[in-house]
Amino acid sequence: MIKRESKHRILILGVSGFLGSAIYKELFPYFRTSGTYNTSNKTLEKNRQFFHYNYEEDDIYEILDIVKPTIIISALRGDFSKQVMLHRHLAEYLLLENTKLIFLSSANVFDAYSKYPSYEQDKTLSNSIYGHFKIKIENMLLRLPKEKVAIVRLPMVFGPHAPPRLTEILQLIDLNEPIEVFPNLVMNITSDNKLTQQIHYIINRNKSGVFHLGSNDLVHHDDFIKEIIETLHLEHKAKYKQVFTTNDERYLAVLPKFNKLPKHLQLVSQDILSELKK
Ligand SMILES: NC(=O)c1ccc[n+]([C@@H]2O[C@H](COP(=O)([O-])OP(=O)(O)OC[C@H]3O[C@@H](n4cnc5c(N)ncnc54)[C@H](OP(=O)(O)O)[C@@H]3O)[C@@H](O)[C@H]2O)c1
Numbered sequence: 001m002i003k004r005e006s007k008h009r010i011l012i013l014g015v016s017g018f019l020g021s022a023i024y025k026e027l028f029p030y031f032r033t034s035g036t037y038n039t040s041n042k043t044l045e046k047n048r049q050f051f052h053y054n055y056e057e058d059d060i061y062e063i064l065d066i067v068k069p070t071i072i073i074s075a076l077r078g079d080f081s082k083q084v085m086l087h088r089h090l091a092e093y094l095l096l097e098n099t100k101l102i103f104l105s106s107a108n109v110f111d112a113y114s115k116y117p118s119y120e121q122d123k124t125l126s127n128s129i130y131g132h133f134k135i136k137i138e139n140m141l142l143r144l145p146k147e148k149v150a151i152v153r154l155p156m157v158f159g160p161h162a163p164p165r166l167t168e169i170l171q172l173i174d175l176n177e178p179i180e181v182f183p184n185l186v187m188n189i190t191s192d193n194k195l196t197q198q199i200h201y202i203i204n205r206n207k208s209g210v211f212h213l214g215s216n217d218l219v220h221h222d223d224f225i226k227e228i229i230e231t232l233h234l235e236h237k238a239k240y241k242q243v244f245t246t247n248d249e250r251y252l253a254v255l256p257k258f259n260k261l262p263k264h265l266q267l268v269s270q271d272i273l274s275e276l277k278k
Contacts, residue, residue, distance in 0.1 A: 001118050006201050007031070007071050008029055008031045008032070008070045008071050008203065009031070009032045009034075009067055009068060009069050009071070010031050010032065010033045010034070010069060010070070010071045010072075010073065010203070011034055011035065011063070011064070011067045011069035011071070011072045011073070012024055012027075012033065012035035012036070012038075012072075012073045012075060013035070013036050013039075013053070013055075013060075013072065013074050013075060013076050014036065014074070014075035014076040014077070015034075015036060015037060015050060015075075015085075016035075016036075016037035016038070016039065016041060016044060017045075017075055017077065017252070018157075018163055018164055018192070019075045019104060019192060019195065020035060020073070020075035021128055022033040022159075022161065022192040022193075022195070022196050023073060023195075023196050023199055025196070025201060026196035026197065026199070026200055027083065027196075027199075027200060027203070028107070028119075029103055030200075031071075031130075031203075033049065033068050033168060034049040034050065034051065034069075034181075034225070035049070035051070036051050036052070036053035036063065037050055037051075037052060037053070037270055038052070038053065038054050038055075038078075040052070048217065051063050051066075051067075051211070055078070055079075055082050055083060055085075055086045056078075056079055056082050056250070059089075060089055060090065060093075061084060061089070061093070067098075069098070070098060070099055070135045070202060071099065071100050071101075071102065072090060072099060072100070072101045072102070072276065073101075073102045073104070073199070074087065074101060074102070074103045074104060075088070075104050078113070078249065080129065080130075080133035081116075083133070083137070084133065084136055084137060084140075084150060085193060087103075087137045087140060087141070088140060090146055091140055091141060091143075093149075094144055094148045094149070095144065096245055098149055098248045099148075099269055100147070100149065100150070100208065101148065101149050101150070102147065102149075102150045102152060102199060102202065102203075103138070103141055103150070103151050103152070103183070104136065104152055104154060105134045105137070105138055105151050105152060105153045105154070105157075106130070106131070106153060106154055107137050107153060107154065107155045107156075107187070107188075107252050107254045108126060108128055108130050108134060108252070109125075109131050109134050109138060109153060110122065110124060110125065110126070110130035110131075110252070110254070111126050111128050111131045111252060111253070112125040112126050112128055112131070114246065114248070114249075114250040114251060115248075115251065117186075117188070117253035117254070117255045118212075118251075118253065119212065119255055119256075119257040119258065119275075120127065120153075120210045120212050120256065120257060120258045120259050121209070121210075125182055133255060136160065138151055142210075145245050146208055146209060147206075148208070148228055149208060149209075150207060150208050150209065150210075150211060151204070151209070151210045151211065152195075152198070152199070152211045152213050153211065153212050153214075153249055153254045154189050154190045154195065154213055154214070154215065154240070154254070155187055155189050155190055155215075155252065155253060156187065156190075156193055157189070157190050157191065157213040158188050158189055158190075158191055158228065158272050158276075159191035159192035159193055159197060159272065159275060159276075160191075160193070160275050160276050160278065161192055161193075163192055163258065166228070169225070169228065169229065170232075170234075172226075173229075173237050173238050176239070177188040177235075177239070178239040178240055179225060179238060179239065179240055180239070180240075180241050180243050181221055181222035181225050181226070181240050181241070181242055181243065182221040182222065182242075182243050182244075182245065183222040183242055183244065183249050184220070184244055184245065184246055184247075184248065185220065185222075185245075185249075185250055185252060185256065186218050186220055186221075186249050186251045186252070186253065187214075187218065187251070187253050188214035188215045188217065188218055188219070188221070188223060188226075188253040188254065188255065188269070189214065189215050189219065189224065189250045189269055189272060190213055190214055190215060190267065190272075191267070191271070191272045191275055193240055193275060194213075194265070194267045195213060197265055198211070198213050198261055201261060201262075201265055202244035207261050210256035210259060211248065211256070211259050211261070212255055212256040212257075212259070213256070214253060214254045214255060214256070214261065215263075215267050215268050215269045215271075215272070216255070216256075216266055216267070217268045217269050218251075218253055219235020219269045222240070222242065224269060225240075226238075226240075227273055228273065228276065229277045231273050231277055232276065237273065239247050
């Protein structure tokens with residue numbers, strides 16, 4: 001039997017997703033960890049730690065009452081206004097209970113700034129519906145007592161565990177279809193492996209505030225995608241379609257400056273390529 005720390009009860013909203021399931025794998029050996037899924041799934045249905053939950057229809061309070069989480073991790077996608085409503089309910093719950101929320105946000109909260117990378121304390125500004133929605137939830141959470149919330153802003157997540165982005169690239173190569181690359185896009189990136197370790201650290205050290213969990217270096221989107229394909233030895237099969245959304249270079253990068261994690265939890269883009277080689 002695995003002996004888990006009793007310190008925390010963790011509830012992952014979206015445990016069936018790419019990042020939710022990666023975070024679950026990292027945390028469940030150490031903490032009492034449960035989670036929600038929406039699409040019916042035989043394996044998850046059999047496990048009493050997993051709850052069927054659709055935020056478009058169901059009330060979250062029932063699950064909160066059963067789990068009594070000390071940490072909630074929000075790793076959901078889908079309807080924006082319904083997600084805002086859910087997070088409003090979560091914010092009310094956080095105020096009443098001894099619970100903290102870790103919210104997976106995105107570099108898109110800065111997508112209106114194209115000329116610079118962004119740091120934790122920069123003012124958020126977005127041109128996209130997705131970015132606007134993340135900002136709305138962030139602002140709601142930032143009004144809560146600081147120790148109640150960790151907002152983790154993520155750039156594109158790559159990694160060895162068949163993340164959606166990699167699967168899509170492999171499928172396009174298989175179908176002999178071109179892979180879209182954005183030569184003007186300068187970004188940072190992260191991996192599911194590193195992200196889950198960083199979240200584990202934030203929980204263990206009881207950290208809160210805003211975190212920028214991207215690589216310390218910046219890459220051009222097209223160069224990085226080509227490097228991934230070379231790392232997988234598929235360069236002779238790949239075709240590319242260059243997409244120019246702007247005339248100038250455009251930054252979409254969340255760099256850490258004020259809320260840095262220890263060295264072993266930081267990463268550079270090369271680390272992701274090395275992970276893919278393993
Ligand atoms: N992946 C990235 O590169 C990246 C980058 C920046 C930020 N993020 C953020 O990280 C979070 C997780 O992303 P991901 O890539 O892991 O997403 P994902 O693989 O698409 O997972 C989304 C999760 O949301 C659940 N969900 C969808 N609709 C739902 C509904 N109506 N009710 C309840 N649950 C619902 C899904 O459940 P079912 O699968 O069971 O339907 C799944 O568990 C998101 O908030 C995203 O904005 C991701």
